[in-house]
Amino acid sequence: METLSRIAVENKSHKEEHLEYLMLRFGKKVYQLAYYFLRDRQMAEDIYQEVFLRVYVNLDKFRQESSYYSWIYKITVNLCKDYLKSATFRRIVTVGTVKDFNESCRESNKLFEQVEGGEVFSHVMDLPEKYRVPICLYYIDDLPVSEISDILKISQNNVKIRLHRGREKLKKLLSGSTVNE
Amino acid sequence: MNEINDIKEKIKKESERFFSGFNNEKMSKSVLSKINSNYGEKRKNKPSIYKITFNSSIAARISVILACFVIIITSVFFFKGKALYEKNDMMGKPVSQQKIDLNDTSYNDKWITFFKINKPNKVLQGNLLAVLWETGINGDYQMAYSSMFENSSKPEPVRIIAFNNEQPSIIIISTKSPDKQYIHYRVVGYSGSRIVAFMEQNYVTGGEIAVIDGAIKETRLVPGIIYDKKQNNDMHEVVTYYIPYQINESGDIYTSVENLKISKGDYIAVLGNENTPVETLTPNLLVDWNPGSEFLNDNKNTKFFRTENTGQEEIYIKPLYEGGQGRKISVLIQ
Known part of the structure; x- marks a missing residue:
C-alpha cells in the first residue's frame, strides 16, 4: 500500500513536471490565442487556466497523434468558442446585445491596446473575430496556412479567404487613421 | 497585400509589447496550485468557464429537442396503431424451452416454449404463454397449442x-x-x-x-x-x-x-x-x-x-x- 502510494505520488510529480514544461513552452501562446478570440485579459487568463487543467487531466490519454502544440491550441480554440457562445458571456453585457458589448469592450480595450501595444495592433484587434484570429496567427505567430487550418478546424481555402478579407478590412482601418511611428 | 507585409513587423513588435506584461510563471503557479488542491483530478469546483458553457439555456434547448424526439416517436406509434407500452423485450421473450415426444404417428418434432407476455391493458402482470410447437409438412414449426398462465413466473x-x-x-x-x-x-x-x-x-x-x-x-x-x-x-x-x-x-x-x-x-x-x-x-x-x-x-x-x-x-x-x-x-x- 505504501509502495502504491509512493508510486502514485511519484507519478503525480512527473505529471506536474510535464505540465510545468508545457506551460513554460506554450503558456504565452495559449494566452495570446485566447486574447485574439476574446479581447479581454481576465477572460484570457481564465481560458489559460482551464486549458492547462484539461491538459493535466488528459495528459495520460494523449497518444501523440499530433504535436503537443497542436493539441493544446485546439483545446484553447474550443474553449474560446464555447465561451463566446455561452449565454452567461452574453449576459455580461449590461446594455442589450453582444454588438453593444463589443462596442463598449472595444472602447476600453482599445485604450489598453493602443497604449500598451500600438495603433496598428489595436486596429488588428478591431477586426471581426473570424478575420482577427487568422490574421493574428499568420502575422503575429507566424503560423502557416496549413497549421491555422488545423487549429481552427476550417479548410485551408477558408483560411486564405479569411486572411484576404481580413487584410482588406485592416487596410481600410489603417487608412482611416494616422499611424504614429 | 504589400501594405500589410510592410507593417507586419510593426504588428509583431506592438503585439510583443502588448503581451509582454503577461506573467506566465505566475499563471502556471496558479494552475499547479489548483491541481494540488485536487482540482485537476476531482474537479470539485468547476471553473466559471464551465458554468458559462454548460448552462440552463443549453439544457433547456436539449430538453426541447428530446421532447420533440419523444413526440415524434409517439406520433409514429400512434398513427401506426401500436401501443406505446408494448415493449419488445416483454412480448415473446422465451423463458424456457423443452423438447417433448408425444409418441404419436406424425413423427414430427415437438417443443414446448414458455414466453413472457402481457395483456394489452397496460398492466404488467408477469404472465407466461406456453406454446406447443410441431413441425409442419414443409418442416417449419407451427403452433399446435397455446395457453396463457396468468400471474405466473416459473x-x-x-x-x-x-x-x-x-x-x-x-x-x-x-x-x-x-x-x-x-x-x-x-x-x-x-x-x-x-x-x-x-x-x-x-x-x-x-x-x-x-x-x-x-x-x-x-x-x-x-x-x-x-x-x-x-x-x-x-x-x-x-x-x-x-x-x-x-x-x-x-x-x-x-x-x-x-x-x-x-x-x-x-x-x-x-x-x-x-x-x-x-x-x-x-x-x-x-x-x-x-x-x-x-x-x-x-x-x-x-x-x-x-x-x-x-x-x-x-x-x-x-x-x-x-x-x-x-x-x-x-x-x-x-
Whole structure:
C-alpha cells in the first residue's frame, strides 16, 4: 500500500513536471490565442487556466497523434468558442446585445491596446473575430496556412479567404487613421 | 497585400509589447496550485468557464429537442396503431424451452416454449404463454397449442404420461408462482388429429402435481370440506387422482393407469378426450361426487368420485359405441 502510494505520488510529480514544461513552452501562446478570440485579459487568463487543467487531466490519454502544440491550441480554440457562445458571456453585457458589448469592450480595450501595444495592433484587434484570429496567427505567430487550418478546424481555402478579407478590412482601418511611428 | 507585409513587423513588435506584461510563471503557479488542491483530478469546483458553457439555456434547448424526439416517436406509434407500452423485450421473450415426444404417428418434432407476455391493458402482470410447437409438412414449426398462465413466473418441466400401446402420450404443462403459492396446469393430448386440453386448472392454491403410476396426483388446499360438513376457515389438503383415458377411432378405451393405490379421503377423477360413461363395480367404496366449480373449471369430460371406505375397488370405463373395448382400473383404498 505504501509502495502504491509512493508510486502514485511519484507519478503525480512527473505529471506536474510535464505540465510545468508545457506551460513554460506554450503558456504565452495559449494566452495570446485566447486574447485574439476574446479581447479581454481576465477572460484570457481564465481560458489559460482551464486549458492547462484539461491538459493535466488528459495528459495520460494523449497518444501523440499530433504535436503537443497542436493539441493544446485546439483545446484553447474550443474553449474560446464555447465561451463566446455561452449565454452567461452574453449576459455580461449590461446594455442589450453582444454588438453593444463589443462596442463598449472595444472602447476600453482599445485604450489598453493602443497604449500598451500600438495603433496598428489595436486596429488588428478591431477586426471581426473570424478575420482577427487568422490574421493574428499568420502575422503575429507566424503560423502557416496549413497549421491555422488545423487549429481552427476550417479548410485551408477558408483560411486564405479569411486572411484576404481580413487584410482588406485592416487596410481600410489603417487608412482611416494616422499611424504614429 | 504589400501594405500589410510592410507593417507586419510593426504588428509583431506592438503585439510583443502588448503581451509582454503577461506573467506566465505566475499563471502556471496558479494552475499547479489548483491541481494540488485536487482540482485537476476531482474537479470539485468547476471553473466559471464551465458554468458559462454548460448552462440552463443549453439544457433547456436539449430538453426541447428530446421532447420533440419523444413526440415524434409517439406520433409514429400512434398513427401506426401500436401501443406505446408494448415493449419488445416483454412480448415473446422465451423463458424456457423443452423438447417433448408425444409418441404419436406424425413423427414430427415437438417443443414446448414458455414466453413472457402481457395483456394489452397496460398492466404488467408477469404472465407466461406456453406454446406447443410441431413441425409442419414443409418442416417449419407451427403452433399446435397455446395457453396463457396468468400471474405466473416459473414454468415447470413438462410431465409426460405414456400409454402402453400405440396411443399418443398425454402431457401436463404447468407453472408455479412460489410467492403467491398457487399453480396453473393443463392436461394436453390428442382429440382426433388435434391437440387439445383435456383439463385446465387455474389458481390451484398450495398446488402440487405429480405422476403416480400413470395417474395425475393433484394436491391442493381448500377452505373447509363440504363433504365432512366442517365449515371452518382452516385450509385442508385435498388429494385428487386424475386417471386419463383416450378413445381411439375404433371406440376403444385406453388408459395410462392399471392399478392405483390411494388413501381414504382422497378423490378420483376419470379424465378423457371424449365424454364417455364411467361406472364403478362396487358402489360402497367410491361414490359419485359433484365437486364445486373450482375443481371442475369447465372440464366437462371429467367424472369425480370420492372415497367412502377402504378396500379394493374397480373403475370401469365403458365404450361409447358397441364393439368398442372398455377398460378397468383397480383401485386400492387404504
